[in-house]
Amino acid sequence: MSVIPYLHFQGDCARAMQFYAEVFGATDLRMMRYAEAPQAMPEWKDSDRVMHGQMTLGDGVLMASDFPPGQGDPQQAVSVMFTAADAATARRVHDRLAEGGAEIMPFGPTFFSPGFGMVKDRFGTHWMISAPMPKPA
Amino acid sequence: MSFIPYLFFDDTCEEALNFYAEVFGGKVEGVMRYAELPPDAGEVPKGRETLVMNATLQVGEASLMASDSMEGGAGRPSGISLYKGFDDVERARRVFDRLAKDGEVTMPFEPTFWSKGFGRCRDRYGTDWMIGVDAPEDHA
Numbered sequence: 001m002s003v004i005p006y007l008h009f010q011g012d013c014a015r016a017m018q019f020y021a022e023v024f025g026a027t028d029l030r031m032m033r034y035a036e037a038p039q040a041m042p043e044w045k046d047s048d049r050v051m052h053g054q055m056t057l058g059d060g061v062l063m064a065s066d067f068p069p070g071q072g073d074p075q076q077a078v079s080v081m082f083t084a085a086d087a088a089t090a091r092r093v094h095d096r097l098a099e100g101g102a103e104i105m106p107f108g109p110t111f112f113s114p115g116f117g118m119v120k121d122r123f124g125t126h127w128m129i130s131a132p133m134p135k136p137a
Numbered sequence: 138m139s140f141i142p143y144l145f146f147d148d149t150c151e152e153a154l155n156f157y158a159e160v161f162g163g164k165v166e167g168v169m170r171y172a173e174l175p176p177d178a179g180e181v182p183k184g185r186e187t188l189v190m191n192a193t194l195q196v197g198e199a200s201l202m203a204s205d206s207m208e209g210g211a212g213r214p215s216g217i218s219l220y221k222g223f224d225d226v227e228r229a230r231r232v233f234d235r236l237a238k239d240g241e242v243t244m245p246f247e248p249t250f251w252s253k254g255f256g257r258c259r260d261r262y263g264t265d266w267m268i269g270v271d272a273p274e275d276h277a
Contacts, residue, residue, distance in 0.1 A: 002199040005142040006218040006267055038250050052251070059198075060139025063220055075216030077263075081141040081202055111175045112191070124216070128143055 005080045007064040007125055010072035013050035016123035017064055023096045024082075026055040026062075034068065043069055079118070079126035087115040087131035094129040097121045142219050144203040144264060145211035150189040153262040154203055160235045161221070163196030171207065182208055214263050222271035226254040233268040236260045 009016055014031060021029040031053035034044040049066035062080070066072070084090035094107040100122035107117030107129070115131035146153060154165045172186040188205035201219070205211075223229040233246045237258035246256030246268065255269040 002139050003142055003196070003201045004220040004222075005140050006220045008216045008218065058139065062140045073215040077145045077206075077211045077214040078217035079143040079145070080217075081143045082139075083141075111178055 002060065004061050004063050005078070007062070007075070007080075008072065009050075009064065009066045009123060010074075011049055011066055012123050013053060013064050013066040014048070016121075016125065017050075017053045017055065017062075019121075019123070020062065021055050023093055024055075024057045024062075026057045029053065029055040034066075075124050075126060079128050081128040081130070083130045083132060085132070090115050090129050090131040091117075094119060094127075097127050097129070139200075141200050141202055142217070144201070144214065145206045146189075146203065146262065147209050147211050148185075148188055148205050149262050150192065150203050150205040153260075153264070154189075154192055154194050154201075156260075156262070157194055157201065158196075160232055161194075161196045163194050163199075166193050166195050168192040171205075179207070185209065214265060218257070218265040218267050220267040220269065222269050224271060226270050229254050229268050229270050230256075233258065233266075236266050236268065 017029055017031065031050050034040060034047050034049050034051045037044065037051055047069040049069055052063070052065050054061055054063045082093065084093055091107050094117040098119045102120045104118035104120055107115060110116045113130045113133050117129050119127045119129070121127060151168070157163070158165050169190045169192070170186065171181040171188055171190045174181055174190060185207070191202065191204050194201040223232065230246050233256045237260070240258050240260040242256070242258045244257035246254055249255045252272070253270040257267050259265050
């Protein structure tokens with residue numbers, strides 16, 4: 001049972017989660033809209049904002065929603081760390097997430113990882129993508 | 138392979154992780170400080186040498202990673218929460234109450250249409266938590 005990052009968007013949740021499902025190869029993306037909630041507030045009825053969405057990848061789950069209609073702050077001070085099965089996959093994931101977004105730290109070897117990069121993607125999510133780390137001695 | 142939340146603090150990383158270790162019953166591991174940064178990896182601002190460059194909170198198989206931001210000014214976390222589910226309602230409620238103490242309850246812990254117990258709070262270090270009771274099929 002892991003601690004699961006829960007991302008909050010301002011209307012882009014569905015597009016972002018579809019993009020992540022494609023990048024990471026998840027096949028079970030599910031989303032529920034605010035309009036579908038039992039006792040949905042009147043101002044939610046016409047909204048296509050996502051109340052809850054999630055997808056699985058290996059042992060990991062990523063969850064997300066849109067803020068309720070009319071609310072929201074950009075993401076700040078939290079990133080999502082993902083360690084890929086190998087360095088080539090890590091680089092590919094990093095490069096795809098950077099499409100239309102901003103590279104914060106180009107993918108390459110560092111003192112702590114054989115391959116590591118940081119990206120702010122086009123939906124505002126901050127990612128740290130790494131190749132498998134060497135086991136501590 | 139999993140998605141691990143990585144939190145940035147201004148200078149309370151160690152205190153926050155120790156608090157989370159106590160609340161969840163985990164252990165803080167691999168604490169590296171800015172003083173240990175290799176010379177070619179950047180210059181640490183004066184006064185921030187003892188702050189945390191990287192640390193992991195390990196709770197069973199679950200990890201949470203965090204650091205103090207190198208330059209400071211990480212700001213108040215927003216736009217991401219951390220979800221932690223439990224099998225047991227009372228355990229979830231206890232964890233929620235401890236996280237919320239001296240923090241702010243944004244959604245009181247109570248039954249919802251999706252969970253036998255769910256609550257949301259911002260703890261004293263600014264982290265936004267969602268604590269819930271997992272439905273049995275979530276573990277399938």
